[in-house]
Amino acid sequence: MGSRNGRRQRRKRRRDNSENVDRTVNLCHDSRYVELRKWLKERSFNNKYLIPAHFSNTGRGLMTTKAISTGGLVVSLPESCLMTSHTVLSSYLGEYIKRWKPCVSPVLALCAFLISERHLGPGSRWKPYIDVLPKTYTCPVYFSDDVISLLPGDLRNKALDQRGTVLELFSSSLPFFRSLQPLFKRPVEEIFTHDALRWAWCSVNTRTVYMEHLQSQFLSRERDVYALAPYLDLLNHSASVQVDAGFSQATRCYEIRSRQGCRKFQQAFICYGPHDNQKLLLEYGFVAPGNPHSVVYVDPSDLQICLSGAVQQFAQKLLFLKQYGFLTNLTFGLDGASWRLMTALRLLSLKLDQYSCWKGVLLGAAVSQDREERSVHLARVLCQHLWDENTKALQRLSVLKQEGGASMREQLAVVECLRLEAQGILGHSQEALKNLKEDALPSDVSPPTEDCV
Known part of the structure; x- marks a missing residue:
């Protein structure tokens, strides 16, 4: 009796474990890849341990049937194949x-x-x-x-x-x-x-x-x-992977070497670069869930919509920010507002009589406690606006998914992934701003003077 229960539990554990593992389908017998590998072999490409496969989390890719050591060769594609x-x-x-x-x-x-x-x-x-x-x-x-x-x-x-x-x-x-x-x-x-x-x-x-x-x-x-690069271009992107890639004049092959290695029967990845998800979508047509480089960008139009009515001399300050290149790369990340964004918001929070300190703030000069608190408040308002805008976009997207055909649904799936990733980032930012300590500056810090210019 105990033996049967033991077998039953082991089967259950194996079933549970299999459900948590990404399913992989070997594509070696797919006629398209049979012909491709035959064609590549005629051009002197003889790699036998990288095989095409379909992965449930990334789609089509390459799986290695042997362990690749640190610094080991992932793939070497002869010039005749390029x-x-x-x-x-x-x-x-x-x-x-x-x-x-x-x-x-x-x-x-x-x-x-x-x-x-x-x-x-x-x-x-x-x-x-x-x-x-x-x-x-x-x-x-x-x-x-x-x-x-x-x-x-x-x-x-x-x-x-x-x-x-x-x-x-x-x-x-x-x-x-x-x-x-x-x-x-x-x-x-x-x-x-x-x-x-x-x-x-x-x-x-x-x-x-x-x-x-x-x-x-x-x-x-x-x-x-x-x-x-036929076959090599089946390798998928991962931000956590590091490789060395380039054309070797010695071997006359395009080679990729892994800096970390890869375990047997795992998907072999390369890294396209430290790109955020907007860049990946624009240039490559996909979004990487959990991308450590992803941020949510703040456009000048977002500043205009959210803050123009609450900020003194808004148009003049915005022009000043543009003049000094502070209207680009303003972002929210998992840990809150970026330094550039907070710097821009500190300038926007300054009072009418603090014009002489504008440039100093952009150079990193401190502001008074009440202006620091004001800039954090502006960041919260901005973050909430982006959250609301993101939510509305997801709602519209849901409606289009029901109405659109297969091609549109495929496009919407990518945009939905981008928006969901942004929603997660904004949620973390909201929490970071909410918990932001008020001891960022001592309470006796006075407003910057002309000396800070």
């Missing part, structure tokens, strides 16, 4: 690019090649790689107006700029695309569409690795530092 501007110039597009004036940029050359290779389908030498590229992206350039309206102010403006950048690139590139007509049976207007360029641009923007190339006389003077 898609670069040299690849494009050596291809059937090369002669058209070389004679086109003004010279096209390295990015446009890669985009044109990707679009062309996708159109060629089975006739493409890069088909196994094209087949595993995402068919669409969750970068803001793909977002509908409704979804863009749910982004925080500054990110919303950047998303609109990103959309404008791609549209301008498409419009300016039409004459070049038309020059490629002799290569295709179908009209190029049906191949090199705005949607096709958007897909190719996102592929380059989100998936290229940094690799410096000699400047070609046939390309524009923009820096040529892009390389698409």
Whole structure:
């Protein structure tokens, strides 16, 4: 009897433990990855311990079937596997690019090649790689107006700029695309569409690795530092991981080495950089939950909405802050308002007769106890405003999720993750500001004088 109970308990523990572990699905037998690995092997890539897998928390990625030691090689991709501007110039597009004036940029050359290779389908030498590229992206350039309206102010403006950048690139590139007509049976207007360029641009923007190339006389003077890296680009991002990455002149391979190592049968990660979630969403189309670099940004418009009626000489002070570069990178984090934000709020809290001290405050001069308390109050008001705005955005998002199609729901899921992360940060900030000690300055500190300028 006891033995049966013991077995039952062990089974229950194993079941409970399995439910707490992220589920991993091996993708090695997926035909797309079978063909990709076969194609890579023909180009001298023989890595056998990194296998494609689907992870419940990150989606598609690479799992290592052996432990990687500290400083060990994660992946080494031969130069023959990389898609670069040299690849494009050596291809059937090369002669058209070389004679086109003004010279096209390295990015446009890669985009044109990707679009062309996708159109060629089975006739493409890069088909196994094209087949595993995402068919669409969750970068803001793909977002509908409704979804863009749910982004925080500054990110919303950047998303609109990103959309404008791609549209301008498409419009300016039409004459070049038309020059490629002799290569295709179908009209190029049906191949090199705005949607096709958007897909190719996102592929380059989100998936290229940094690799410096000699400047070609046939390309524009923009820096040529892009390389698409098949298979390697399946590695997902983690802020807690440190790697050394770069092209080795000795081995003629793009190599990534782990500074921390990786355990057997775990997902292998790389780090795209110390980016906050707004940057990750804008540039890569995803949000990292629990990102230690994430903050909530305060826009000048937030200051205008919240504080203009409660701050003396508000317009003049705002102009002064802008003049000295104090209207950017104003943030709330897990530990409350940033130093830059509190400094700006200290200046906004000054009285009419303290104009001579404005510059000194920006340089770090102390303010009186009552002005310090006033600046903390302004921070609380601002934080509450952002909390309310965030809550309203999540409510609107919930309605759109019910009304939108699959593509919109995918976009909304990313924005929802961003907003939920922001809500958590603002909650911590509210608590930090609420518990802020009033002994930040001695009670006998007097207001700064002209000496602080």
